[in-house]
Amino acid sequence: MDYRDTPEEAAFRQSLRGWLANNTIEGWKDIPEDDIPRYKAMRKQWQRMLYDAGYLALTWPVEYGGRGQSPTYEAILNEEVGRASAPPLPGMINYLGRAIFTYGTHEQKLRFLPTLLNGDVQWCQGFSEPSAGSDLASLRTRAVLDGDHYVVNGQKMWTSGAIYADWCLLLVRTNTEVPKHKGISCLLMPMDSPGVTARPIYLHSGSPETAEVFLDDVRVPAENRIGAEGDGWRLAMTTVSFERGAADVGFIANLGHQLEALKREINERGLADDVAIRRRLAQAYVDTRVLTANVARQLSMRVSGRDPGPEGSVGKLLWSRAAQGMAQLGLDVAGADALTGRESEWLSDYFTTRPTSVYGGSSQIQKNILARMLDMPRE
Ligand SMILES: Cc1cc2nc3c(=O)[nH]c(=O)nc-3n(C[C@H](O)[C@H](O)[C@H](O)COP(=O)(O)OP(=O)(O)OC[C@H]3O[C@@H](n4cnc5c(N)ncnc54)[C@H](O)[C@@H]3O)c2cc1C
Known part of the structure; x- marks a missing residue:
């Protein structure tokens, strides 16, 4: 593994750094996430800026509006955006776009990809249900063909971004007579269709980031089915396998910021000689390094042409362990100051x-x- 940038990658990184230094959205962190119109406008504006500057869909084929670049460029983008403390990258477009350009018809690609990329249309992913999260294949939201429309009834759960979204990539059951994985199809559904109700689930921050979505006799044109009937499971698995990967590099940049902040905090509070704290700081460092090495390995597999596979599970485990360990240590070091607001981050x-x-x-x-x-x- 060679961690160094090639001359072309270094030039890309340099010009991206320059761009990020002059392009951000001032005060984006202060926009409350429950101020939906302002928050949605900020997300759209940031996506548009990235799109106009040519920093989106770096790895997509050129014919679908991408840049046809290697996954290394995607990783550099994630790393630099994470370092710059800019608003997060619009994460969903990469894997939703992949589903559309892998399984969509020519018309669907022309219709949906440009606005997915430039941010004019915001999307959400309606996979999980109240009794179908880990066991996704047992989902029960039913779609029955009625003429040239599907009539959809059911409920989705934890749908991130449903409150802001204009469209949803929706998994539905179209056949109950076959084994459960084979009876699933995928529809592209406008969120303003009659019969769609998105009820926010407020996270601790007050953010309505996710939602329950109720579907009552929603009529979705059959031409909005993506892939063949019964192909929904394959499509879903392609989508989720691209959910991660390069994005981890951005998380690592953020973990690096946090490690530095923690070291300062520990010194300022006179905790540098506390053996238990030192041990946990060392663990946080090791977790971050292990995650970094794993991301590099996955990246080199992608660069050599392998699509992401089940080994992404290692990355998911390492990332959640590193992120949770770091935040827990930060909370313990800040102590009561975390509650009074001085160290509320x-x-x-x-x-x-x-x-x-x-x-x-x-x-x-x-x-x-x-x-x-x-x-x-x-x-
Ligand atoms: C903040 C947030 C955002 C989300 N965003 C989205 C989204 O945008 N779109 C979407 O479709 N979904 C989304 N999800 C849903 C997410 O994918 C599910 O929460 C997740 O898959 C777990 O499913 P569940 O919540 O139904 O828990 P369950 O599947 O009921 O699991 C409950 C517990 O049992 C354990 N468990 C279950 N089965 C097994 C087993 N076979 N072996 C061992 N342990 C098991 C689980 O690990 C878990 O600890 C989101 C969830 C959260 C919390």
Whole structure:
């Protein structure tokens, strides 16, 4: 593994750094996430800026509006944006776009990809249901063909961004007579369709980041089905396998910021000789380094042409462990100051990192996947 940039990558990094130094959204961190119009406008504006500057869809094929570059460029983008403390990258477009350009018809690609990229249309991913999270294949939201429309009834759960989204990539059951994985299809559904109700789930921060989505006799044109009937499971698996990867590099940049902040904090509070704290700081450092090495390994697999596979589960486990460990240590070091507001970022980080071991597939499920890969006995 060679961690150094090639001359072309170094030039890309340099010009991106210059761009980021002059382009951000001032005060974006102060926009309350429950101020939906302002928050949505900020996200769209940031996406538009990145798009106009040519920094989105770096790895997509050129014919779909991408740049056809290697995954290393995507990693550099994530790293530099994380370092610059700029607003987060619009993460969903990469894997939703991949689903559309891999499974969509020519018309669907022309219709959906340009506005997905430039941010004019915001999307959410309606996969999980109240009784179908880890066991996604048992989802029950039903879609029945009625003429040239599907009539959809059911409920989705934890749909991130549903409150801001214009469209949803929706998994539905179109056939109950076949084994559960084979009866699933995927629809592209406008969120303003009659019968769609998104009820926010407020996170600790007050953010309505996720939502329950109720679907009552929603009519979705059959032409909005993506992929063949029954192909939804394959599509979903392609989508989730691209959920991670280069994004981890941005998380590492953020963990690096946090490590530095923690070291300062520990010194200022006279805790540098506390053996337990020193040990935990060392663990946080090791966790970050292990994550970095794993990301580099995954990246070199992608660069050599391999699509992401089940080994992404290792990355998910390492990342959630590193993020949660760091935030917990920050909270413990800040102590009561985290509650009084002086060091409230640590409290916020603590709560933000709690669900990392649940969303995108829980830690237990990642371990099950790895156990299967290693031919270990079933649980
Ligand atoms: C903040 C947040 C954002 C999310 N965003 C989205 C989104 O945008 N779109 C979307 O579709 N979904 C989203 N999700 C849903 C997420 O994918 C599910 O929460 C996750 O897959 C777990 O499913 P569940 O919540 O139904 O828990 P369950 O599947 O009910 O699991 C409960 C517990 O049992 C354990 N468990 C379950 N089965 C097994 C097993 N076989 N072996 C061992 N342990 C097991 C789990 O690890 C977990 O600890 C989000 C979730 C959160 C918390």
